Amino acid sequence: MKHLAILGSTGSIGRNALSVAEAHPDEFVVSGLAANASVELMECQIRHFRPRQVALNDKAAADELRERIKDLSVEILSGPEGILAIATMEEVELVLEAIGGSAGLLPTLEAIKVGKNLAFVNKEVLVMCGPIVMQAAKDYGVDLLPVDSEISAIFQCLSDCHEEALQHGEIHRLILTASGGPFRQTPRDQLQNVTPKQALRHPTWQMGPKITIDSATMMNKGLEVIEAKWLFDMDVSQIEVIIHPESIIHSMVEFVDGSLLAQLGVADMRVPIQYALTYPRRLPTPAPYLNLSQICALHFEPIPRDKFPCLSLAYLAAEVGGTLPAVLSSSDEVLVKAFLDEQIGFMEIPVILKAVMNRHDVELKPSFDDILAADGWAKSTTRELINTKRY
Ligand SMILES: NC(=O)c1ccc[n+]([C@@H]2O[C@H](COP(=O)([O-])OP(=O)(O)OC[C@H]3O[C@@H](n4cnc5c(N)ncnc54)[C@H](OP(=O)(O)O)[C@@H]3O)[C@@H](O)[C@H]2O)c1
Numbered sequence: 001m002k003h004l005a006i007l008g009s010t011g012s013i014g015r016n017a018l019s020v021a022e023a024h025p026d027e028f029v030v031s032g033l034a035a036n037a038s039v040e041l042m043e044c045q046i047r048h049f050r051p052r053q054v055a056l057n058d059k060a061a062a063d064e065l066r067e068r069i070k071d072l073s074v075e076i077l078s079g080p081e082g083i084l085a086i087a088t089m090e091e092v093e094l095v096l097e098a099i100g101g102s103a104g105l106l107p108t109l110e111a112i113k114v115g116k117n118l119a120f121v122n123k124e125v126l127v128m129c130g131p132i133v134m135q136a137a138k139d140y141g142v143d144l145l146p147v148d149s150e151i152s153a154i155f156q157c158l159s160d161c162h163e164e165a166l167q168h169g170e171i172h173r174l175i176l177t178a179s180g181g182p183f184r185q186t187p188r189d190q191l192q193n194v195t196p197k198q199a200l201r202h203p204t205w206q207m208g209p210k211i212t213i214d215s216a217t218m219m220n221k222g223l224e225v226i227e228a229k230w231l232f233d234m235d236v237s238q239i240e241v242i243i244h245p246e247s248i249i250h251s252m253v254e255f256v257d258g259s260l261l262a263q264l265g266v267a268d269m270r271v272p273i274q275y276a277l278t279y280p281r282r283l284p285t286p287a288p289y290l291n292l293s294q295i296c297a298l299h300f301e302p303i304p305r306d307k308f309p310c311l312s313l314a315y316l317a318a319e320v321g322g323t324l325p326a327v328l329s330s331s332d333e334v335l336v337k338a339f340l341d342e343q344i345g346f347m348e349i350p351v352i353l354k355a356v357m358n359r360h361d362v363e364l365k366p367s368f369d370d371i372l373a374a375d376g377w378a379k380s381t382t383r384e385l386i387n388t389k390r391y
């Protein structure tokens with residue numbers, strides 16, 4: 001039995017992970033759960049999975065939860081220190097980090113430092129802190145198991161490659177696929193007026209709001225480019241993105257001899273989540289199997305970069321490196337929230353993002369504290385630009 005801690009258990013990934021654990025009761029024990037403030041859902045999860053410890057970031061929500069479950073012997077912790085306690089629980093073998101955004105940074109690093117294997121889906125963490133996370137994983141000898149479907153696809157395509165092949169430059173390109181999001185067929189001049197409700201209507205994936213808006217702007221793919229660069233130690237010029245509207249091929253690896261390996265499957269996050277939780281084993285899926293004769297055709301299109309400027313900004317951040325990817329990610333976090341709150345229009349997201357990136361003095365070899373400072377600076381500068389409209 002593998003003991004799991006799930007950070008962000010009430011979110012889209014967290015709920016899917018619990019449904020994987022539920023499908024394999026002989027494989028997993030859910031020992032720890034953590035979320036921000038979702039009291040009701042957390043109470044349901046506690047009653048169902050009976051974890052030993054749970055944390056809510058919001059202290060008032062944690063007090064309410066404690067009161068609601070006082071008939072059970074589950075320990076309820078609170079605040080960021082409570083989240084860190086769940087990330088480092090002694091009996092836990094694998095931590096699934098699905099908090100999202102910069103809030104996942106410290107729990108990820110602390111889990112690595114106490115030697116926990118990490119199923120990670122929070123792309124913002126690798127984007128902001130790629131070299132630091134990769135070095136920590138090496139120093140503490142932990143496995144970093146990707147959950148994001150595209151990154152998992154590359155990981156699976158490479159899993160049979162021997163170390164030497166990877167070291168001797170046998171990979172020509174990584175090709176990340178993108179569904180194209182809800183606005184694939186919307187002309188560029190109509191994008192300024194799209195509403196949050198329209199942007200939240202993703203054609204193929206059911207996900208949380210931040211990543212769904214990032215998919216609509218293509219920032220999500222940009223973040224994956226940076227994630228893939230660190231995780232697979234590739235040059236940015238070797239990572240390409242292509243639109244594949246069916247979301248059946250989750251990504252591909254092209255080798256120097258012209259062979260391509262692709263990973264295919266239904267668009268259901270339980271598949272890559274389960275692979276990360278059971279790695280290197282494969283267990284029967286709780287998701288439907290892929291029926292190719294029903295799909296009939298797979299399509300591919302180049303990405304119109306002028307329509308999705310966030311992608312080019314992410315490539316720029318990936319090439320420059322240092323603190324710029326953290327600024328990109330943290331500014332985007334604020335901009336997505338401002339768009340969802342109807343403070344800014346959809347096409348203002350890349351405009352303000354570019355203005356923030358232009359104002360940043362990049363530190364090329366940042367320490368962890370430099371990254372935290374860049375995160376704070378990017379968030380406050382972005383808020384200031386939104387409020388003053390000077391961009
Ligand atoms: N959803 C997908 O299919 C998908 C696919 C690929 C990658 N990802 C990545 O996975 C991550 C999570 O995405 P999601 O779609 O699952 O997000 P989501 O549905 O918004 O869920 C976020 C989770 O994190 C918790 N949380 C937020 N702030 C927290 C804090 N400060 N401390 C502790 N917990 C906190 C939330 O708790 P509350 O419920 O209490 O707010 C919730 O459980 C993101 O990095 C995203 O890019 C997601």
